[in-house]
Amino acid sequence: MRAIIVSDREAGAKGMRLAEHPRAHAAENDVVVRVRASGFTPGELTWPGTWEDRSGKDRTPSVPGHEVAGYVDELGYGTTGLTVGQRVVGLADWARDGSLAEYVAVEARNLVPLPADIDFVTAASLPISGLTAWQALFVHADLRAGQSVLVHGAAGGVGSVAVQLAREVGAYVIGTGRPRDRDTVLGLGAHEFLDLGTADWTSREEVDVVLDVIGGQIGEASNKLVRAGGVLVTIAEPPARQPAQGRAVFFIVEPDRAQLLEIIQRVRAGRLHVSVGTVAPLEHAVAALTSRSHVPGKTIISVGD
Numbered sequence: 001m002r003a004i005i006v007s008d009r010e011a012g013a014k015g016m017r018l019a020e021h022p023r024a025h026a027a028e029n030d031v032v033v034r035v036r037a038s039g040f041t042p043g044e045l046t047w048p049g050t051w052e053d054r055s056g057k058d059r060t061p062s063v064p065g066h067e068v069a070g071y072v073d074e075l076g077y078g079t080t081g082l083t084v085g086q087r088v089v090g091l092a093d094w095a096r097d098g099s100l101a102e103y104v105a106v107e108a109r110n111l112v113p114l115p116a117d118i119d120f121v122t123a124a125s126l127p128i129s130g131l132t133a134w135q136a137l138f139v140h141a142d143l144r145a146g147q148s149v150l151v152h153g154a155a156g157g158v159g160s161v162a163v164q165l166a167r168e169v170g171a172y173v174i175g176t177g178r179p180r181d182r183d184t185v186l187g188l189g190a191h192e193f194l195d196l197g198t199a200d201w202t203s204r205e206e207v208d209v210v211l212d213v214i215g216g217q218i219g220e221a222s223n224k225l226v227r228a229g230g231v232l233v234t235i236a237e238p239p240a241r242q243p244a245q246g247r248a249v250f251f252i253v254e255p256d257r258a259q260l261l262e263i264i265q266r267v268r269a270g271r272l273h274v275s276v277g278t279v280a281p282l283e284h285a286v287a288a289l290t291s292r293s294h295v296p297g298k299t300i301i302s303v304g305d
């Protein structure tokens with residue numbers, strides 16, 4: 001099958017190339033999905049699962065891209081709950097080959113049926129942004145109605161979903177970003193917008209929850225915004241230090257059927273909007289995923305017809 005592969009850990013996204021790769025096969029409880037759309041997050045190339053299997057053995061060349069939407073093509077021994085030909089969406093295991101390919105093997109428990117009224121491109125943009133935002137706010141920060149949350153990078157993939165989910169749950173939402181992001185972030189439902197290019201964002205009143213998708217100095221400077229008993233959830237990199245008050249936590253998103261179904265339900269009901277930017281075919285995936293030009297929204301790779 002055709003796939004985007006990586007073999008060089010140091011090269012990052014620049015090491016991605018289109019190649020022939022052994023076709024995915026269904027192990028026990030697996031589904032092989034004929035991929036129609038695939039999503040990729042640059043951070044995954046720094047995560048061990050891209051390069052090593054669960055026993056720590058080199059597994060390169062490996063296929064990145066772990067968001068998948070497509071058709072069930074094959075069922076493994078013992079796989080229940082899904083049928084060949086069914087439309088599905090989900091998040092592939094980090095330590096196995098991913099979805100920037102014509103086929104991907106995924107554990108059935110990590111896939112959910114995809115309703116006919118959500119197209120494959122939209123679907124492939126949901127698992128990482130949706131599950132990461134959900135897990136950050138409701139699993140790691142236990143955000144509740146009446147609390148305040150500051151979401152960095154609020155116009156981006158994870159941030160934009162987090163703003164909408166936090167607003168829906170009844171939190172006071174502050175979104176941050178670049179000046180050009182202001183209208184987008186307020187349009188998503190944030191109560192306030194802070195421009196990270198100005199120094200005074202750090203002197204804002206403390207909040208219950210900070211969701212940091214950027215890291216570096218912005219992550220570090222965010223420590224002082226965490227209220228006593230509050231939490232800084234960071235997804236870009238582990239925190240360099242803990243805040244003086246509250247705590248900081250880093251996590252890597254996990255597949256979760258129940259949470260993904262919640263996300264899909266909100267999209268169908270028009271309560272959650274995702275922004276897709278570039279859509280490119282597999283043969284142009286490397287150029288699209290490494291492009292330096294700014295296109296708002298997530299880049300999705302379409303596969304097949």
Ligand SMILES: NC(=O)c1ccc[n+]([C@@H]2O[C@H](COP(=O)([O-])OP(=O)(O)OC[C@H]3O[C@@H](n4cnc5c(N)ncnc54)[C@H](OP(=O)(O)O)[C@@H]3O)[C@@H](O)[C@H]2O)c1
Nearest residue numbers: 042043132153155156157158177178196213235251252253
């Ligand atoms: N740990 C996990 O499980 C996990 C899961 C998903 C994603 N991630 C990681 O989290 C990060 C964010 O993912 P994403 O999909 O949300 O990315 P994204 O769509 O690129 O969103 C990031 C947002 O932050 C903004 N931003 C970045 N640096 C900024 C700065 N210095 N000042 C102001 N705004 C800035 C970006 O604006 P511009 O586009 O203008 O730069 C963009 O709006 C990535 O590093 C990704 O790999 C981790």
